[in-house]
Amino acid sequence: MYVAMQRIRRFEEAIAESSSAREFKGPTHLYIGQEAVAAGVCTALEKGDYVFGGHRSHGHYLAKGGSMRGLAAEIFVRETGCSKGRGGSMHLTAPEIGLLGTSALVGGGMGPGVGTALASVLLGRDHVTAIFFGDGAIEEGIFSESLNFASLKKLPVIFICENNLYASHLPLGVRQPQPELFKHAEPYGLPGLRIDGNDAVEVYRTAASAVERARAGEGPTMLECMTYRWRGHVGPSYDLEYDIRTREELDSWIARDPIERLAGRMAETGVMTEAERARIDTQVQDDVDDSMSFARKSPFPEVKDLLKYVYKD
Amino acid sequence: MSTRTSVRPQVAVRELDYGSAINEAFTQLLEGDETVLLIGQGLYSPWYVGSSMVALEKKFGTARVVDTPVSENGVTGIAIGAAMAGMHPVVIHPRMDFMVLATDQILNQAAKAHYMFGGAINVPMVVRGIINRGGEQAAQHSQALQSYYMHIPGLKVVMPSTAYDAKGLLISSVYDGNPVIYIDDRWLYSQRDPVPEELYTVPIGKGAVRRKGKHVTIVATSYMNVEALAAAVSLAEEGIEAEVIDPRTLKPLDEDLICDSVARTGHLVIADAAWRSCGAAAEIAAMVAERAFGALKAPIARVTLAEAPAPSSSPLEKAYYPWAADVVEAVRRTVHYS
Numbered sequence: 321m322y323v324a325m326q327r328i329r330r331f332e333e334a335i336a337e338s339s340s341a342r343e344f345k346g347p348t349h350l351y352i353g354q355e356a357v358a359a360g361v362c363t364a365l366e367k368g369d370y371v372f373g374g375h376r377s378h379g380h381y382l383a384k385g386g387s388m389r390g391l392a393a394e395i396f397v398r399e400t401g402c403s404k405g406r407g408g409s410m411h412l413t414a415p416e417i418g419l420l421g422t423s424a425l426v427g428g429g430m431g432p433g434v435g436t437a438l439a440s441v442l443l444g445r446d447h448v449t450a451i452f453f454g455d456g457a458i459e460e461g462i463f464s465e466s467l468n469f470a471s472l473k474k475l476p477v478i479f480i481c482e483n484n485l486y487a488s489h490l491p492l493g494v495r496q497p498q499p500e501l502f503k504h505a506e507p508y509g510l511p512g513l514r515i516d517g518n519d520a521v522e523v524y525r526t527a528a529s530a531v532e533r534a535r536a537g538e539g540p541t542m543l544e545c546m547t548y549r550w551r552g553h554v555g556p557s558y559d560l561e562y563d564i565r566t567r568e569e570l571d572s573w574i575a576r577d578p579i580e581r582l583a584g585r586m587a588e589t590g591v592m593t594e595a596e597r598a599r600i601d602t603q604v605q606d607d608v609d610d611s612m613s614f615a616r617k618s619p620f621p622e623v624k625d626l627l628k629y630v631y632k633d
Numbered sequence: 634m635s636t637r638t639s640v641r642p643q644v645a646v647r648e649l650d651y652g653s654a655i656n657e658a659f660t661q662l663l664e665g666d667e668t669v670l671l672i673g674q675g676l677y678s679p680w681y682v683g684s685s686m687v688a689l690e691k692k693f694g695t696a697r698v699v700d701t702p703v704s705e706n707g708v709t710g711i712a713i714g715a716a717m718a719g720m721h722p723v724v725i726h727p728r729m730d731f732m733v734l735a736t737d738q739i740l741n742q743a744a745k746a747h748y749m750f751g752g753a754i755n756v757p758m759v760v761r762g763i764i765n766r767g768g769e770q771a772a773q774h775s776q777a778l779q780s781y782y783m784h785i786p787g788l789k790v791v792m793p794s795t796a797y798d799a800k801g802l803l804i805s806s807v808y809d810g811n812p813v814i815y816i817d818d819r820w821l822y823s824q825r826d827p828v829p830e831e832l833y834t835v836p837i838g839k840g841a842v843r844r845k846g847k848h849v850t851i852v853a854t855s856y857m858n859v860e861a862l863a864a865a866v867s868l869a870e871e872g873i874e875a876e877v878i879d880p881r882t883l884k885p886l887d888e889d890l891i892c893d894s895v896a897r898t899g900h901l902v903i904a905d906a907a908w909r910s911c912g913a914a915a916e917i918a919a920m921v922a923e924r925a926f927g928a929l930k931a932p933i934a935r936v937t938l939a940e941a942p943a944p945s946s947s948p949l950e951k952a953y954y955p956w957a958a959d960v961v962e963a964v965r966r967t968v969h970y971s
């Protein structure tokens with residue numbers, strides 16, 4: 321999990337830099353600060369299990385095992401990107417690891433996510449589907465409709481709400497009257513749990529039992545993971561230049577850095593020495609550098625292929 | 634030495650950009666009418682809706698300027714109810730792509746009520762859909778869906794291309810009494826125009842001639858007027874005088890204005906930065922083919938998007954969107970048709 325989290329962190333730091341340098345134009349929603357959620361959940365999944373995400377899904381893609389080169393090249397909108405430069409940062413796909421595609425419309429992946437679970441059951445497959453969504457997605461009708469159906473049919477779904485306290489420029493309190501989001505599960509008859517989304521071990525353990533439950537045919541679970549995005553809603557800035565959130569609030573969450581927390585725990589229990597950590601970090605950085613230079617060197621799609629992929633041949 | 638003295642206006646005409654003209658319309662509507670309600674996403678956002686909504690909640694409070702949860706369909710339905718109960722809501726969707734989630738309420742409720750209830754109920758609301766395209770934002774953040782709404786009886790669709798019309802059409806839309814889809818394209822926000830300081834209206838259903846010409850009629854919607862006017866300038870250099878018509882309202886369409894022009898020019902090019910099949914350009918072409926077939930000296934030409942979702946990659950984006958050069962090319966094809 322440490323490696324997975326560090327890969328997300330270092331990768332996105334590099335992306336933040338190249339976004340500032342205008343190496344690509346598309347909007348990127350950075351995941352830095354939330355890494356424990358993607359890493360904890362995906363560690364509890366098998367390769368064939370499905371994951372669905374949204375506009376902020378670099379972390380889900382990497383944690384599930386998507387190619388870093390494919391991700392970098394997609395953000396740089398190159399032909400070698402995971403979506404061939406047609407989708408950009410918000411539209412990632414990696415079917416080989418169960419990531420069928422992320423949607424930039426809030427809540428847009430929830431219906432399709434439940435649908436893959438339905439297919440797994442009908443086709444007699446053993447897969448579980450993990451659907452990542454934000455606190456904002458709770459406000460869309462498709463959230464209720466998806467929970468209801470998944471619970472009704474006892475589908476193997478884990479609904480993972482990453483509650484980072486904001487949707488774009490609006491804090492949760494001005495959008496929802498009731499801040500305990502896990503409670504939305506109850507009326508639909510599925511278990512809802514709130515956990516510390518910055519504690520990778522807790523996320524992993526909780527997700528693992530939800531996965532077990534789902535695979536046993538006992539139905540879906542909803543996890544509310546309390547976390548925080550360090551960067552602003554979109555792009556590399558911290559949104560401190562606006563009257564949206566305070567430096568103190570941001571600092572208090574940086575102090576709860578999920579990566580340092582896990583690393584500290586691993587050091588204490590002797591699972592990872594300083595030297596091992598340094599070696600891992602160097603390896604991760606090498607991978608990040610490699611993916612960025614791969615992206616930079618890759619060609620853009622050719623104009624003659626503008627209409628390619630509109631339909632399957 | 635010139636014998637003519639240049640005519641200067643007595644009073645300096647106040648100019649505004651497109652986004653500020655919308656903002657001013659909202660300000661004056663909220664000031665003058667307590668039934669006006671602005672509701673939608675991004676209203677308090679520093680980045681969502683450009684200059685068009687800035688500081689309105691500070692002046693008028695968060696009760697009548699409501700930035701909402703991420704609930705497009707619900708919020709639009711709520712505005713419909715408020716309209717039925719005597720308010721004049723304007724629902725703001727910072728991108729037309731998100732407005733699709735509200736299409737159920739727009740199509741099935743707002744558009745139908747007046748007819749379905751035999752005229753007893755009306756829905757005086759505006760749904761403002763913003764086109765925000767380009768910049769590698771890709772397929773779900775770039776759509777221009779005017780034709781979707783044009784298809785529906787009971788809805789009106791306006792697409793102002795100047796700051797003057799942006800303000801005047803917004804005010805007309807609010808007081809039209811029917812659900813009006815008001816579509817503005819962020820690419821227009823830097824357009825500057827003389828804009829009267831007072832509240833005024835631009836009639837729904839009336840187009841405008843942006844440039845006079847006798848060889849070809851170019852009907853351009855929304856931002857495509859900017860490209861069409863640029864095209865007209867370069868066409869003039871090769872001796873082709875293009876008449877540029879901005880319909881301003883797509884439904885109901887100012888058919889007479891377009892047909893009268895085609896009757897004089899005999900050639901028609903339609904530029905609409907949306908998809909071709911069943912698009913606004915298709916509708917205008919069909920209307921002219923029905924009403925002014927005899928005047929046409931060449932096939933009608935359409936300048937539209939490529940028939941694909943918006944690509945992310947910049948080089949593909951450039952090829953995807955229509956530009957002045959595409960309009961020039963289409964005009965040449967029509968005018969030199971034989």
Ligand SMILES: Cc1ncc(C[n+]2csc(CCOP(=O)(O)OP(=O)(O)O)c2C)c(N)n1
Pocket residue numbers: 349375376424425426427453454455456457458484486487488553674703705731734
């Ligand atoms: C249907 C839809 N409505 C509005 C938006 C604009 N939008 C993009 S991200 C976002 C906030 C989402 O917040 P949340 O679900 O909490 O995810 P987070 O950004 O915090 O990860 C909004 C409103 C959108 N992309 N799709």
Ligand SMILES: [Mg+2]
Pocket residue numbers: 454455456482483484485486487488
């Ligand atoms: Mg959020």
